[in-house]
Amino acid sequence: MGLPGPFPVGRYARKLEEEMRRRARVSLIGEVTGLSRSKAQAYFELRDAEGAVPCAIWLNELEKLELPERGLRDGAEVVIGGGPDYYRGGSQASPSFFFRATHIRLAGEGDLLARLEALRKQLRAEGLFELQKQLARPRLPKTIGVVTAESGAARRDLLAGLQRRGWAGTVVWAFAPVQDRRAAPAIGAAIQELAATPAVEAIVVTRGGGSLADLWAFCDETLCRTVAMLRVPVISAVGHERDSTLIDDVAAVACSTPTHAAEAVVPLDCLAAREALARSAAALRRAGEGAVGTRSRHLVALARGPARALRRERVALNQKTREIRAASERGFAERRAFQRRIALVVLSRAARRAAGVDADGKREALRRAQVAFRAHEPERTLERGYALAEDSGGEPVTSAAAALAAKHVRLRFADGGVGAEIDRDGGEG
């Protein structure tokens, strides 16, 4: 094989042990899992999302550390100091690798915050904070999923908040532990199951306040990556206003209390929406009725127009007919009078011819004087077809203005008188 050796394995194992023990001593932070004790040592694994290291501590050293009772337990976040070790085993004993802890302390707020910051930086750099925020959130979901502790104020507060908005749809509860070391995987599983339920339109994750260690499950990297990738919007309401967990960063909306979460998961205030809808319905009714009412009134007015115009025309026509009839009657009378005058002239000429043109000059002169005289008599004028207008006192009416003022006149013709009413329009046409 061309490699150095072969060396006896026991000698190699001792070299390995020496190598390991020479490595630098460091401090590590992580969650305690699989804690067990032998007569002399305590064993556990220190774990986070990326990996784990088997650890061991001598019991007498552990006692000297004066940790709080049950301080070292599964799920505890701890900081340990020490270095890698290798037990080379023996002819009967099995070899093993572990991190030899010489110091252990419970992780403080500062340690957790530092770890949280590192995680936050990493997830932000991967763009995982934006994914949920890009999801469309329904304003009026009919079914919402809620992950919370079965007993707790958060559940009650959320329900009260929903009630205040007048929302009474369907709540699907997915109860999960929210504090101990099983919390993060259980919360993650509950969220995923809710998201896989087609009716669920949005998910609320909520619990009351606590120390950062209490809320640590909500900073779990695996849980937060799961939430970030979901296609259903997640609303987080974990802890109080001052608490900021990693799930708040990846969620679609982060709320400070369960009451705020109720407003975020049902953005529509159903009571106000009902009132607004009633107003819209009334506005539509008004617009519809108004448009039809105004136009139908206008139409009715238009429809009445022709009848009115017709009536007006008919009145005018009747008036004209009366006037024409009156005018034509007047015309006949004038023509008859004219024919009589012609006949008279013809007869008198015939008589003159019969009597001879050269008769007595005196009689002829007298006749001419008589004719000239009679020509000036009103009776003669009347005989020619003219009429004399007289008022009720028998005085002549000599102007149109006087006739209008008199209203009633008497018309004297050659053959007698008739009464007449004066018509203002003059009777033309």
Add this chain to the structure above:
Amino acid sequence: MSEAPESYEAAVERLEQIIDRLDSGQAGLRETLELCREGRELVTYCSTELDAVGEGLKELELDDLAAKLEQA
């Protein structure tokens, strides 16, 4: 209904547009009647949606819901 709205919010947005248009007084008779008809449909839709979340809170546990879905 001619076409169901995409969502409650879409319906409300369209309803507001319709009322703005009617309020402007610029719509003719045919458009007004058409808008009123569409508006009434939207009001009915929104009202149905609100009724769906107004008839009493239902609480289910995820396990019950899963069992129900399996039965269905």
